[in-house]
Amino acid sequence: MKAIEEAVRSDAPATRVVVVEDDQASADVLQRRLQANGMVVSVAHDGQRGIELVEELLPDLVLLDVMLPDTDGYDVCLRIKSNAATSPIPVIFLSARGEVVDKVRGLSCGAADYITKPFQAAELLARIDAVLGQARNPRTPRLGRPIERAPGERLVARVAITDQALREHVEQLLLSRFDLADSSDTPDVVLVEGNAALPADLPEDVAVVRVSTGRGANDGNEVVPVDAQLPRIVDLLVRERGLDHDLQAAAEALIVLAAAVGSHDRPSTGHGERVAARAVQIGRALGLDESARMTIRLGALLRDVGNARLPAGIIAKSGELSPEERAMLERHPILGEEILTGFKRLSGLLPIVRHHHERLDGTGYPDGLRAEQIPLEVRIVSVADRFEALVADRADRPAVSETEAVRILQSAVSRGELDAAVVAALATQVRSGGAR
Amino acid sequence: MSTPAAPAHEADAERRHEHRFQVSESIARLVMRTTANNLPLSRDDRPYQWSTTTYCDTVNWSIFRAAEKGSAMQLRIREYHRTRPREVLNPGTAWIEFKDDEQDTSLKERFGVSMDVARSFLRGEAALPEPDHGLAERATLLLRQGARPVAVTQYNRLAYNSLDSSLRITADHNLMYFALPWETRADADDVPSPLGSLLAMEPNVIVEMKWYAELPHWAVDLHAYLKENTREERPSKFIVAMRWLLGETDGTKKTKKK
Numbered sequence: 001m002k003a004i005e006e007a008v009r010s011d012a013p014a015t016r017v018v019v020v021e022d023d024q025a026s027a028d029v030l031q032r033r034l035q036a037n038g039m040v041v042s043v044a045h046d047g048q049r050g051i052e053l054v055e056e057l058l059p060d061l062v063l064l065d066v067m068l069p070d071t072d073g074y075d076v077c078l079r080i081k082s083n084a085a086t087s088p089i090p091v092i093f094l095s096a097r098g099e100v101v102d103k104v105r106g107l108s109c110g111a112a113d114y115i116t117k118p119f120q121a122a123e124l125l126a127r128i129d130a131v132l133g134q135a136r137n138p139r140t141p142r143l144g145r146p147i148e149r150a151p152g153e154r155l156v157a158r159v160a161i162t163d164q165a166l167r168e169h170v171e172q173l174l175l176s177r178f179d180l181a182d183s184s185d186t187p188d189v190v191l192v193e194g195n196a197a198l199p200a201d202l203p204e205d206v207a208v209v210r211v212s213t214g215r216g217a218n219d220g221n222e223v224v225p226v227d228a229q230l231p232r233i234v235d236l237l238v239r240e241r242g243l244d245h246d247l248q249a250a251a252e253a254l255i256v257l258a259a260a261v262g263s264h265d266r267p268s269t270g271h272g273e274r275v276a277a278r279a280v281q282i283g284r285a286l287g288l289d290e291s292a293r294m295t296i297r298l299g300a301l302l303r304d305v306g307n308a309r310l311p312a313g314i315i316a317k318s319g320e321l322s323p324e325e326r327a328m329l330e331r332h333p334i335l336g337e338e339i340l341t342g343f344k345r346l347s348g349l350l351p352i353v354r355h356h357h358e359r360l361d362g363t364g365y366p367d368g369l370r371a372e373q374i375p376l377e378v379r380i381v382s383v384a385d386r387f388e389a390l391v392a393d394r395a396d397r398p399a400v401s402e403t404e405a406v407r408i409l410q411s412a413v414s415r416g417e418l419d420a421a422v423v424a425a426l427a428t429q430v431r432s433g434g435a436r
Numbered sequence: 437m438s439t440p441a442a443p444a445h446e447a448d449a450e451r452r453h454e455h456r457f458q459v460s461e462s463i464a465r466l467v468m469r470t471t472a473n474n475l476p477l478s479r480d481d482r483p484y485q486w487s488t489t490t491y492c493d494t495v496n497w498s499i500f501r502a503a504e505k506g507s508a509m510q511l512r513i514r515e516y517h518r519t520r521p522r523e524v525l526n527p528g529t530a531w532i533e534f535k536d537d538e539q540d541t542s543l544k545e546r547f548g549v550s551m552d553v554a555r556s557f558l559r560g561e562a563a564l565p566e567p568d569h570g571l572a573e574r575a576t577l578l579l580r581q582g583a584r585p586v587a588v589t590q591y592n593r594l595a596y597n598s599l600d601s602s603l604r605i606t607a608d609h610n611l612m613y614f615a616l617p618w619e620t621r622a623d624a625d626d627v628p629s630p631l632g633s634l635l636a637m638e639p640n641v642i643v644e645m646k647w648y649a650e651l652p653h654w655a656v657d658l659h660a661y662l663k664e665n666t667r668e669e670r671p672s673k674f675i676v677a678m679r680w681l682l683g684e685t686d687g688t689k690k691t692k693k694k
Contacts, residue, residue: 014641129519286617287630294595360495370617371495372584379618412684416495420586420681421615421632428633 015039015058015132020050020076021094022068024118030063030094033121047071051079054086061132064111066095066102074109081110090135092127094119155181156240158187160199161211170211170226177231189238194223207238245344271388276300278426279384283377285425292377299352300381306336306353318395330365333357356381361416371419379419383409383426386418402430445565447545450648454542455659457643457666466606467662468484468594471605473598474654478604486520487608488590489513489533490616491674492558492583499583500678503537503671510674511575511583513554514546519573523590523628524616530554532564534571537672542646545571552626560585587677588614588631591642603647603655611638613677636682640667 017039021027024045031041042057044050054062062080066073073093080086090112095102098116105115112131157178161167170191171180181187189207192198198208211230212223226232237245273359279300283293307315310332313426314325336353340346355378359365360371390405400408406427415418459467479561492497492511514531515524532554547564549557556562560579562573565680591611597604615632643662651659669682670676679685 126519129517133521354455371582374618376617382659407683414497414682414684416497417619421617423683424615424633424635424681 077109155188299349306332359417478595478597
């Protein structure tokens with residue numbers, strides 16, 4: 001109860017606006033209008049002061065006149081957009097110059113909008129709302145992050161060189177690109193000198209780079225010279241090694257996938273690709289970002305990889321399965337997860353592999369998860385899988401039309417099995433001709 | 437840009453009559469002109485602002501099924517914006533609304549809170565202040581049964597309220613229905629939820645009359661005029677939205693309310 005009362009008292013933070021306008025009267029009118037709508041307004045009457053205010057206050061929005069006494073608004077806008085601290089702040093031009101060329105120039109400077117004077121206050125407020133809405137941060141992916149560091153994040157290096165002077169010199173060089181490991185950190189790379197023995201406590205799966213104050217190969221080992229280029233070269237070597245690992249892991253997974261052709265109750269030829277394409281389409285319709293759609297695609301392709309560990313007789317069997325066979329078949333999500341667990345880069349799609357047969361009402365398998373426990377990406381693949389199975393011929397029944405398949409899935413929604421919004425997105429695609 | 441500051445709590449004094457009519461724009465214009473001659477414009481519902489309502493239901497659609505039978509407790513989150521948002525549960529002020537809907541009558545109670553509190557309430561973590569009619573307790577029970585946001589309506593509302601709140605007449609236009617993907621319990625952050633697919637748009641205007649005891653004579657005439665000119669007697673926006681969401685008819689065919 002207390003939380004509610006406190007929340008009622010504390011309203012959302014007000015929008016902070018910097019107005020850069022040389023005409024005093026116009027600035028006053030604008031300021032009053034914005035303040036009346038709950039905004040906190042600061043005014044500058046020339047470009048230089050405007051830039052200072054923006055850098056000082058980091059407002060939510062800048063309203064910028066084009067004609068200023070000391071410079072023009074385009075210049076001010078470019079300065080705002082070329083400063084990393086202020087570049088995300090949206091800028092709206094307010095100007096009496098209404099020619100197309102003026103608007104194009106303003107927008108090309110990075111402005112979010114261009115409003116011609118005289119304007120109606122309602123229009124200005126609506127445009128402000130629209131611009132602030134667009135500036136909001138994009139949605140982050142829902143599934144777990146890959147274990148590896150994100151692109152751009154600093155790698156961790158350990159310098160295992162006994163010569164103290166050389167070690168300190170190498171550490172100094174690396175600081176521009178790497179964090180140095182302390183005793184508790186697991187490094188991404190270990191640097192050793194020339195042909196020195198590797199440290200006894202070297203973690204598994206860590207890159208090793210040999211360095212030398214001399215140049216060239218040393219007993220068959222590639223040696224990197226200790227100079228200003230060292231951090232860049234080590235960085236490239238580590239990242240290249242990571243990519244090699246990823247490619248190898250992906251290739252192995254795809255080989256396993258190829259071996260897992262077919263499943264008990266679905267047509268095999270091209271089914272996985274169709275499911276993946278359909279799931280990606282649905283993901284796009286639901287506004288998921290590219291990273292999430294990539295996870296969905298790979299997850300859809302690999303969702304039945306666990307079938308590779310089931311007896312071929314069960315996979316190939318047409319018609320009814322015995323209860324024992326059914327129980328064995330329903331282990332394929334767990335087996336699939338086991339196969340893929342070793343691939344760090346694929347960790348984000350494990351929920352799809354393990355849970356694509358779960359149902360919102362908790363009647364699915366293998367874990368009987370309920371709605372709120374099943375990530376959206378999984379729900380999307382489940383719907384795409386069932387839809388593509390319905391519209392394909394099977395040994396025991398012919399394909400149904402896409403419209404009929406949607407109707408069948410809507411019945412499953414009514415029973416509480418599938419996500420209504422995901423099926424609605426699919427229905428919209430089908431109605432509009434849903435090009436793959 | 438979200439709703440301006442909201443008072444903490446509003447509730448109907450008792451059950452009130454609620455009738456809905458789907459009429460053409462020209463009829464709606466005549467009706468609202470008559471209404472404007474007799475009632476003041478509601479200050480809370482500014483003309484041309486967008487009203488976004490997010491409805492909750494369970495995986496087995498228990499709220500919708502009960503509503504179809506004529507009696508249900510709606511649980512919804514309402515937001516107001518100057519421009520139409522493409523996301524719901526945006527930061528700012530939200531109204532947690534409970535509406536006990538029955539044949540011909542309804543009882544409504546709502547709490548103005550910040551959106552993070554509304555989200556917390558939906559997750560079953562925040563309690564509400566002393567409720568008037570026991571609706572909050574029923575809503576909490578629905579949340580324990582797994583009710584989550586599932587469908588959204590957006591529209592522009594023109595509202596007139598008598599000074600003593602005994603009569604309220606509204607006209608909703610540009611009415612749109614959206615699906616909303618099921619939220620996982622892990623969605624505990626403050627990131628708004630993008631709207632799902634557009635399920636339907638209603639080309640006409642929905643006029644609603646809500647009153648406590650007796651209608652004044654001019655409103656009796658207006659009610660009769662609306663009844664004569666209605667295109668379709670229609671159920672609540674919640675029922676229409678859910679029918680679209682579940683693919684169970686075109687949304688408006690069945691009629692529960694008069």
